[in-house]
Structure formats: C-alpha cells, structure tokens
Amino acid sequence: MPPASYWLVRLALVHLLLGFTTGAWLLVHKAGWLPALPGLLTVHVELVLLGFMVLFAVAVAWWILPRTRGERPPDRGAWTAGGLLAMGVWLVVVGAMGAVREVQTAGRLLELLAVAGWARLLWPRILIATRHHRAS
C-alpha cells in the first residue's frame, strides 16, 4: 500500500471503532442504562458513514486502481483530500457535541471539498480501468 492509503485506512479503522462505540452507547441509552449525550447521533452517523466507509473506500481505491502511465501518482493529492475529509469529519463531530452549527457547516463544506478532490484524483484511474477492461 502507498503511505497515504496505509495511514488513511488505519484512520478509517479508528473511526470505525469510535463509530461503533458511539452506536453501542446509543443502544444502551435506549435500554435506559446510559445517559443521553448531546449530538451523539450525529457523531455516530458522521464517524461511521464519512469517517469509516467513505474514507476506507477512497483510501483503498487510491491503492488499488490502475496507475496512470504505468506509474503510481504521487501521494500529495491523496494526503490533501484525505486530510480535508478527516478534518471535515472531526469538525462535524466537535460541532455536534458543542451544538455549534457554524462548525458543523464548516465540517460539511470541507467534506464536500474533499470528495470533489478524491473524484479528481481517482477519475482518470477509473477511466484507465475501463479502457483496460474494454481492451481485454
């Protein structure tokens, strides 16, 4: 795995663990055995859907999609897009826990920017994969 995928997949696994922890808290709260925490549902959804699933998918795609011109592209773009996505997730988490709407909005904007970045990075490699498939 390239270094960016290595670290981003590991970060996604941390988000998985935190997302499952918040989910378990919510379920036990439903059973009446733990107190409600402010914004916990938003935190849970954000960590699992964006922090784990999306980050995991793009990090694995960065590793596994065909290379452009036979060379693996430099990791710089993946670091930027991955960093923006992680920062977005954490801004939403902090904003939800502190009930600060502006921070959550900033987080969601960063996530949008990050996903646009990932699309720009991965799209040419998807086209190459399609060409390879048609040629075979």
Added chain:
Amino acid sequence: MPDLSRWYVKTALAYLALALLLGVAIVWPAEGGASLWQGLLWPAWIHLLTVGWLTQLIFGVAFWLFPRHSRARPYGPQALARVAYPLLNAGILLRLVAEPAIAWTAAPLWKALLALSALLQWTAGALMAGYLWTRVKRR
C-alpha cells in the same frame, strides 16, 4: 477467495435482501398498530443496510484483498476475524428483535437483550478493526 470472506459476503447479501424486504414493509400502506410498527422498524432497516450489508461486505472483501501477512500464514492471526463474524451477526439479529420490542414493552429482559446486542456488535467491530490493522501494510 478464502472461506471466511465468502461467509461475510454471502451474509451481507442476505442482509441486503432482508433490508429491501423490510424497506417495502416500512412504506406499505397501513393503519393503527401496523403503522406504529413501521416507525419502530426504521432504525433496524437503516442498520441492516449499513452494518449488515455495507460493513460486513467491507470486512469480507478486506479480509480477502488486503496485503498478505506471509507466504506461510497469508491471513495472519485470523482468529479475531473468525470470532467477529458470529458476534456481529448475533448482535444484528438481536437488535432486529429487541429494539422494536422495548418500544412495545418495558420488560427488563428486552432491555438486557438490546444492551447485549450493543456489546456483541461493539466487540465484533473492535476485533475486526484490530485484525484489519495487522493487514494494513506499507509497500
């Protein structure tokens, strides 16, 4: 594809089918008690899709696809991933029953089963995160 991956992926597909069926039941025109049940099943439907289908598919494919440990032991300490499979599925199925039930009855048994479902799913998630961590390798 190793047998454990096949189990994860096939079970994920079964949950997808179940979620689609439940999705139809949730929006089926209904009145009175039936419509109340439809509302109660909504969280179960979302989690069948996100945990039963998506997360389990990710686990199965990652187990198969991630870099091998070694030639001798390609999947490394796979006991963690093997234990996670029954725990995750027991947790999901328990939730499917216990979550709507506690809205219907205040019996402590259902509350205990819901908490147990949370514990099972969390343990499975932690085991699988721990296992996949060992399979993430640099070039």
